[in-house]
Amino acid sequence: SPMRARRFTMPGLPPPPSITVIGCGRFGRFLTEQLAPIVGAAVWDADPTRLGDLPAGARPVSWDEACAGEVLVLAVPIRALPALLDRLGKQVRPRSLVIDTASVKVWPMRWMRASLPGTVQILGTHPLFGPDSAPRGLDGQRLVLVPERVRYPHLVRRTLESLGLRCVETTAEGHDREIAETQALTHWIGRALERCGARPRDVDTLGYRRLLEILRYVENDSWELFEDLERWNPYARPVRQRFLEALAHLDDEIGDSDRGDSDR
Structure with missing residues (x-):
């Protein structure tokens, strides 16, 4: 078929399996645009209207066809994963590889273990990139891997690296601890800046302009993603609490600015 003809082959690697992307929202479409030509x-997608105008090399399929895929990449909101996995577990093809792409890992890994048959391979991933941060494609972008049940982990990793991705392997807990300190905190600060009305000013500093760059990374993401990132990461709340305490301590140290400025 024309789609098969477009597939790439790498020396020392078998032909890549068929890829099925489950979910064609903002990230799912981005992923499809990157993978389909290669x-x-x-x-x-549960909403068929999202499947219009797919890139060359991509084709819409029914749910039954999707379940028969060799490699299934789940690109749905975190909150939609439990119901999707419950449904998928009843129909998924034995020995297939199911890959999630959620920004948190502890809960999705638990859900996949609970819902998918033991014959199904499970790989947790978190792409540390998206439509905004990787407009030129996958080359050089980082991908976190949490291998759960993968028959040939080295082969999977080599295949991903052949796409130009830089793979970082960790555990679900290790991932969520670090993401709570980085992505979750950044999104939280970004949303707070947004609510404060932060915007470019005529009189500002380089530091302020760099602070505003955070807004670029959060303004295009949905509130749903932000909420799920904070709620489903078991380590996010303690990090937010520590940050709030640090702000409160700083405020106390500065003291009352109204104590008098007559000597200025």
Whole structure:
């Protein structure tokens, strides 16, 4: 088929399996745009209207066709994963590889273990990039890997690296601890800046302009993603609490600015 003809082959690697992207929201579409020209992609979404105008090498499929895929990449909101996995677990093809792409890992890994048959391979991932941070494609972008049940982990990693990705392997807990300190905190500060009305000013500093860059990373993401990132990461709340305490201590140290400035 034309789609098969577009597939790439790498020396020492077998031909890549068929890829099915489950979910065609903002990130799912971005992923499809990146993968389809290289390996081809089947795409399913609960909302068929999202499947219009797919890139070359991608084709819409039914739910039954999606479940029959060799490699299934889940690109749905975190909150949608439990119901999706419950449904998928009843139909998924034995020995297939299911890959999630959630920004948190502890809960999705638990859900996949609980819902998917033991014959199904499970790989947790978190792409540390998206449509805004990787407008030129996958080359050089970082991908976190949490291998749970993968028959040939080195082969999977080599295949991903052949796409130009830089893979970082960790545990679900290790991932969520670090993401709570980085992505979750950044999104939280960004949302707070947004609510404060932070914007470019005529009189500002380089430091302030760099602070405003945070807004670029959060303004295009949905509130749903922000909420899920904070709620489903077990380590996010303690990090937010520590940050709030640090702000309160700083405020106390500065003291009352109204104590008098007659000597200025």
